[in-house]
Amino acid sequence: MATKTHSSVPLLALRDIIIFPQMVVPLFVGREKSVRALEEAERLKKPIMLAAQRDAKTHHPGPDDIFEVGTMGDVMQMMKLADGTVKVLVEGKKRARIKKYLETEEYFLVDVEELEEAVDLNAELKALMRSVT
DSSP: OOOOEEEEEEEEEESSOOOOTTOEEEEEEOOHHHHHHHHHHHHHTOOEEEEEBSOTTOSSOOGGGBOSEEEEEEEEEEEEOTTSOEEEEEEEEEEEEEEEEEOOSSSOEEEEEEOOOSSOOOHHHHHHHHHHO
């Protein structure tokens, strides 16, 4: 089976958290590039690539500072707070790999390919996974 590719997907670089498929996670986002990526994903009704930073202390990560494997997700809810940060609820959908970074100043934009699951998930295994997340 061929892997599905997504072109021009906004990327959210995550600090100190990894989001897996089927996880619904609230995040507080403050970096301007990250806020713009979320706004663009919500505006275009596109998925967003959620990938962890190699070092959480890096304030302005570049492509080399972000792991290439992450999770494609959806922005479920977004709320701007008074201090300029954004509270967002994201849902992980499918594991994916960043294939290419695209030129943009405002936020990270990437081409990604979905990764196939290595395990056949039967009903019991799916129930166990939900109980953990």
